[in-house]
Amino acid sequence: xxxxxxxxxxxxxxxxxxxxxxxxxxxxxxxxxxxxxxxxxxxxxxxxxxxxxxxxxxxxxxxxxxxxxxxxxxxxxxxxxxxxxxxxxxxxxxxxxxxxxxxxxxxxxxxxxxxxxxxxx
Amino acid sequence: xxxxxxxxxxxxxxxxxxxxxxxxxxxxxxxxxxxxxxxxxxxxxxxxxxxxxxxxxxxxxxxxxxxxxxxxxxxxxxxxxxxxxxxxxxxxxxxxxxxxxxxxxxxxxxxxxxxxxxxxx
Amino acid sequence: xxxxxxxxxxxxxxxxxxxxxxxxxxxxxxxxxxxxxxxxxxxxxxxxxxxxxxxxxxxxxxxxxxxxxxxxxxxxxxxxxxxxxxxxxxxxxxxxxxxxxxxxxxxxxxxxxxxxxxxxx
Amino acid sequence: xxxxxxxxxxxxxxxxxxxxxxxxxxxxxxxxxxxxxxxxxxxxxxxxxxxxxxxxxxxxxxxxxxxxxxxxxxxxxxxxxxxxxxxxxxxxxxxxxxxxxxxxxxxxxxxxxxxxxxxxx
Amino acid sequence: xxxxxxxxxxxxxxxxxxxxxxxxxxxxxxxxxxxxxxxxxxxxxxxxxxxxxxxxxxxxxxxxxxxxxxxxxxxxxxxxxxxxxxxxxxxxxxxxxxxxxxxxxxxxxxxxxxxxxxxxx
Amino acid sequence: xxxxxxxxxxxxxxxxxxxxxxxxxxxxxxxxxxxxxxxxxxxxxxxxxxxxxxxxxxxxxxxxxxxxxxxxxxxxxxxxxxxxxxxxxxxxxxxxxxxxxxxxxxxxxxxxxxxxxxxxx
Numbered sequence: 086x087x088x089x090x091x092x093x094x095x096x097x098x099x100x101x102x103x104x105x106x107x108x109x110x111x112x113x114x115x116x117x118x119x120x121x122x123x124x125x126x127x128x129x130x131x132x133x134x135x136x137x138x139x140x141x142x143x144x145x146x147x148x149x150x151x152x153x154x155x156x157x158x159x160x161x162x163x164x165x166x167x168x169x170x171x172x173x174x175x176x177x178x179x180x181x182x183x184x185x186x187x188x189x190x191x192x193x194x195x196x197x198x199x200x201x202x203x204x205x206x
Numbered sequence: 207x208x209x210x211x212x213x214x215x216x217x218x219x220x221x222x223x224x225x226x227x228x229x230x231x232x233x234x235x236x237x238x239x240x241x242x243x244x245x246x247x248x249x250x251x252x253x254x255x256x257x258x259x260x261x262x263x264x265x266x267x268x269x270x271x272x273x274x275x276x277x278x279x280x281x282x283x284x285x286x287x288x289x290x291x292x293x294x295x296x297x298x299x300x301x302x303x304x305x306x307x308x309x310x311x312x313x314x315x316x317x318x319x320x321x322x323x324x325x326x327x
Numbered sequence: 328x329x330x331x332x333x334x335x336x337x338x339x340x341x342x343x344x345x346x347x348x349x350x351x352x353x354x355x356x357x358x359x360x361x362x363x364x365x366x367x368x369x370x371x372x373x374x375x376x377x378x379x380x381x382x383x384x385x386x387x388x389x390x391x392x393x394x395x396x397x398x399x400x401x402x403x404x405x406x407x408x409x410x411x412x413x414x415x416x417x418x419x420x421x422x423x424x425x426x427x428x429x430x431x432x433x434x435x436x437x438x439x440x441x442x443x444x445x446x447x448x
Numbered sequence: 449x450x451x452x453x454x455x456x457x458x459x460x461x462x463x464x465x466x467x468x469x470x471x472x473x474x475x476x477x478x479x480x481x482x483x484x485x486x487x488x489x490x491x492x493x494x495x496x497x498x499x500x501x502x503x504x505x506x507x508x509x510x511x512x513x514x515x516x517x518x519x520x521x522x523x524x525x526x527x528x529x530x531x532x533x534x535x536x537x538x539x540x541x542x543x544x545x546x547x548x549x550x551x552x553x554x555x556x557x558x559x560x561x562x563x564x565x566x567x568x569x
Numbered sequence: 570x571x572x573x574x575x576x577x578x579x580x581x582x583x584x585x586x587x588x589x590x591x592x593x594x595x596x597x598x599x600x601x602x603x604x605x606x607x608x609x610x611x612x613x614x615x616x617x618x619x620x621x622x623x624x625x626x627x628x629x630x631x632x633x634x635x636x637x638x639x640x641x642x643x644x645x646x647x648x649x650x651x652x653x654x655x656x657x658x659x660x661x662x663x664x665x666x667x668x669x670x671x672x673x674x675x676x677x678x679x680x681x682x683x684x685x686x687x688x689x690x
Numbered sequence: 691x692x693x694x695x696x697x698x699x700x701x702x703x704x705x706x707x708x709x710x711x712x713x714x715x716x717x718x719x720x721x722x723x724x725x726x727x728x729x730x731x732x733x734x735x736x737x738x739x740x741x742x743x744x745x746x747x748x749x750x751x752x753x754x755x756x757x758x759x760x761x762x763x764x765x766x767x768x769x770x771x772x773x774x775x776x777x778x779x780x781x782x783x784x785x786x787x788x789x790x791x792x793x794x795x796x797x798x799x800x801x802x803x804x805x806x807x808x809x810x811x
Contacts, residue, residue, distance in 0.1 A: 108432075111439045112416045114737070115423075115431070122727045123303045123428060132719070133296045140258050141265030141297045145304045148266035148548075151392035151635035152429035155304075174596045175254045176262045181599075182244045183266045183276075185511075185548040186607060187636035189599070190592075197595045229553075232560045233537045235616070236544075236552070243606045244549060253598070269427075272513035272756035273550035295717045302720075306390075306427045307728060308757035310720070311713075318716045350674075353681045354658045356495070357665075357673070364485045365670060365787045374477070375780045382742050383749030383781045387788045390750035393634035394671035397788075417738045418746045424728040425750045471795075474802045475779045478786075478794070486666045486791060496659045503621050504628030504660045508667045511629035514755035515792035518667075538617045539625045545607045546629045546639075632790075669753075669790040 086117070089125030096128065096135075096162045104158075139163040143176045147192040148184035156192055160199040170200060207238070210246030217249065217256075217283045225279075260284040264297045268313040269305035277313055281320040291321060328359070331367030338370065338377075338404045346400075381405040385418045389434040390426035398434060402441040412442060449480070452488030459491065459498075459525045467521075502526040506539045510555040511547035519555055523562045533563060570601070573609030580612065580619075580646045588642075623647040627660045631676040632668035640676055644683040654684060691722070694730030701733065701740075701767045709763075744768040748781045752797040753789035761797055765804040775805060 093101040109116040128138070139162055146156045163173055173196055181189035200206045214222040230237035249259070260283055267277045284294055294317055302310035321327045335343040351358035370380070381404055388398045405415055415438055423431035442448045456464040472479035491501070502525055509519045526536055536559055544552035563569045577585040593600035612622070623646055630640045647657055657680055665673035684690045698706040714721035733743070744767055751761045768778055778801055786794035805811045 108435070112420065112435055115416065115420045115435055118420060118423060118727075118731060119428065119432075122423075122723075122731070126723060126727070127300055127303055133293060133300075137258065137261050137293070138300065140261045141300060142304060144262030144264075144266035145269035145301055146429060148269045149305065149392060149427070149429060149635075150633060152433065155429040155432070172254060172258070174599065178596065178599050178602060179248055179254075179259065179262060180266055181548075181602060181606075182248055182544075183263060183548045183550060184270065185544075185546045185551075185633070186603065187546060187630060187633060187639040188548075190603075190639070191636070193592070193596055193599055229556070233541065233556055236537065236541050236556055239541060239544060239606075239610060240549065240553075243544075243602075243610070247602060247606070267550060270513060270548075270550060270756075271754060273554070276550040276553070295720065299717065299720045299723060302424075302427075302723060302727075304427045304429060306423075306425045306430075306754070307724065308425060308751060308754060308760040309427075311724075311760070312757065314713070314717055314720055350677070354662065354677055357658065357662045357677055360485075360489060360662060360665060361670065361674075364481075364489070364665075368481060368485070369784055369787055375777060375784075379742065379745050379777070380784065382745045383784060384788060385749075386746030387749035387753035387785055388671060390753045391634060391669070391671060391789065394675070397671040397674070414738060414742070421732055421738075421743065421746060422750055424732055425747060426754065471798070475783065475798055478779065478783050478798055481783060481786060482791065482795075485786075490663055490666055496656060496663075500621065500624050500656070501663065503624045504663060505667060507625030507627075507629035508632035508664055509792060511632045512668065512755060512790075512792060515796070518792040518795070535617060535621070542611055542617075542622065542625060543629055545611055546626060547633065665790075666786075667790045667792060669786075669788045669793075671788060672790075 086120055086125070089120035089128075092124045092128045093120060096124075096165065097158060098161075098165070100158065100161065135166040136163075136168055139166055139168060140172075140176060143173065143192075144180060144183075147177055147180045147188055150184065150188040150191070153191065153195050156195050157199050160196050161203075164199070164203065164205075170196075170205060207241055207246070210241035210249075213245045213249045214241060217245075217286065218279060219282075219286070221279065221282065256287040257284075257289055260287055260289060261293075261297060264294065264313075265301060265304075268298055268301045268309055271305065271309040271312070274312065274316050277316050278320050281317050282324075285320070285324065285326075291317075291326060328362055328367070331362035331370075334366045334370045335362060338366075338407065339400060340403075340407070342400065342403065377408040378405075378410055381408055381410060382414075382418060385415065385434075386422060386425075389419055389422045389430055392426065392430040392433070395433065395437050398437050399441050402438050403445075406441070406445065406447075412438075412447060449483055449488070452483035452491075455487045455491045456483060459487075459528065460521060461524075461528070463521065463524065498529040499526075499531055502529055502531060503535075503539060506536065506555075507543060507546075510540055510543045510551055513547065513551040513554070516554065516558050519558050520562050523559050524566075527562070527566065527568075533559075533568060570604055570609070573604035573612075576608045576612045577604060580608075580649065581642060582645075582649070584642065584645065619650040620647075620652055623650055623652060624656075624660060627657065627676075628664060628667075631661055631664045631672055634668065634672040634675070637675065637679050640679050641683050644680050645687075648683070648687065648689075654680075654689060691725055691730070694725035697729045697733045698725060701729070701770065702763060703766075703770070705763065705766065740771040741768075741773055744771055744773060745777075745781060748778065748797075749785060749788075752782055752785045752793055755789065755793040755796070758796065758800050761800050762804050765801050766808075769804075769808065769810075775801075775810060
């Protein structure tokens with residue numbers, strides 16, 4: 086649980102803590118699941134380099150098509166782990182091949198919003 | 207067109223050429239699209255390192271859930287580009303978080319089939 | 328047709344009638360389909376207990392990922408049929424396993440909005 | 449019910465009757481739903497030309513990605529209504545843009561199987 | 570590239586040019602892909618009548634469920650190519666059978682928004 | 691871990707143990723995740739009655755469309771927990787409304803296969 090919370094804050098910063106606290110008010114059981122499973126068991130850098138991990142995650146969430154809030158959160162995480170703006174866009178451009186243009190375009194627009202919020206355009 | 211065909215063979219080897227030739231007999235227009243768009247325009251190593259590219263693609267195809275033949279083809283490509291067996295499995299384990307266990311488990315089984323075909327179990 | 332309209336109002340209350348009337352102005356053929364097929368043929372309590380029916384529907388719409396308005400409407404229906412707030416949240420927590428965390432989290436947030444609208448937080 | 453059964457046989461021929469009879473042995477309630485809703489209410493040529501109807505259906509089932517048996521059944525129906533082999537392939541080639549190459553390629557291969565079964569390659 | 574841009578403007582009018590210019594500021598590589606692949610290679614009227622092409626695209630984007638902005642853009646394109654308001658609605662009503670009511674209803678509401686913007690209700 | 695393995699065997703019987711052992715040979719990390727998260731944390735009867743839990747899961751996996759092996763495994767689990775054959779079919783018939791006929795029909799056929807294997811037709 087502790088390691089999961091540390092990871093959540095290391096990866097998503099203050100926004101990560103806010104997500105946890107909001108979720109904990111709605112459903113402590115869901116908040117605990119999120120911290121113990123993805124952020125403790127799965128986000129373990131001894132199994133995969135964080136840049137590659139975020140690369141796979143960005144590809145997958147883009148392909149789902151419907152999860153724009155989670156996509157923006159992981160675009161932020163990817164920037165925190167050192168992925169370049171151009172690399173993030175390239176992941177979504179590639180997704181035009183695997184998931185189609187609508188999913189790819191909506192991800193590019195989501196990335197642009199994150200870049201603007203962070204002033205890196 | 208030429209560069210696309212070269213890429214197709216570089217990435218997927220003899221299986222890549224077979225896919226192209228089979229598709230070209232069914233629909234020359236689809237075969238040309240495949241070679242010119244994904245394999246020429248998109249698979250351009252000056253935009254993204256091939257290992258990272260395959261990492262994003264494996265995450266995305268796993269998340270789609272329904273594309274086992276394409277997943278197996280990209281597991282092969284990922285091995286050709288130097289991704290380790292354990293890294294490929296880790297990508298699919300992570301997908302249990304983003305796309306759910308059914309998609310993740312079916313990808314793990316597909317990976318095992320490719321590993322067995324290549325004798326790397 | 329009549330039984331379908333009765334069911335629509337029994338299940339979704341005033342919001343159900345509003346959906347029907349709005350849809351009937353846009354497309355009488357779609358409004359008639361909605362009333363005759365889902366709300367007459369399918370919503371037949373002699374085939375399935377309404378609480379179990381809403382349980383299956385909440386699992387499915389959560390897994391689709393993209394249908395937040397319909398999810399909120401069925402969270403309302405589930406409450407009307409006597410599902411507890413904690414049971415509804417548990418359905419979505421389970422969906423983290425079958426459809427992934429993005430779909431599960433967005434459903435939990437949608438539930439929270441419905442609970443707040445109804446003052447049951 | 450009668451008009452639905454007529455439509456089912458008009459559209460899918462002997463295979464349509466077989467689907468109905470098999471389904472009727474498993475679940476008479478599902479078989480009746482299939483005949484009354486899609487094949488009676490929806491397949492009504494006064495609302496849409498059958499060639500255009502099958503065009504929309506082929507695009508949609510291809511985009512779903514997972515429904516190869518239903519895709520093959522509608523490729524058959526499309527041929528029965530006069531869509532050309534090349535038009536059917538073009539629908540799936542276009543889907544590389546909207547749903548991605550894996551869905552498009554698997555549909556092209558499914559079409560080829562139907563064309564071979566009917567001897568129109 | 571030139572033919573693609575012409576097609577983009579022919580199909581989507583001023584909104585098409587705006588999409589291109591906005592995308593070109595975010596990612597020239599994505600903007601070029603969009604123009605060269607879908608709008609040049611795919612949108613080629615010698616392979617398919619534009620009304621049938623938009624019919625397949627509307628079915629597919631409706632079935633994806635998550636791509637409302639792209640759906641509205643293609644509802645506009647379909648009207649520009651001469652599809653009737655009632656035909657567009659009928660495509661979405663049919664999708665209740667192939668992709669379910671949530672996807673179909675959200676498409677009907679999106680269509681109504683486009684019809685109102687264009688004053689054709 | 692222990693409670694998870696117990697649950698796996700209680701819910702899926704010998705087939706559950708086989709899945710675990712096969713997965714453990716391919717990826718001990720994935721096998722451990724499966725046992726600790728879904729089968730320990732999530733399958734906790736103090737949060738939800740097992741019949742309702744399987745009802746939600748069957749709705750969701752049917753809606754995904756692509757996960758037939760997991761669907762069959764949960765049809766088995768649902769029968770073990772006391773869901774009637776007719777209730778399982780009714781869940782899938784309802785899914786024609788939420789996920790469309792292709793997903794619903796393929797689930798009905800999968801159910802029939804499980805019923806036949808168990809001799810309960």
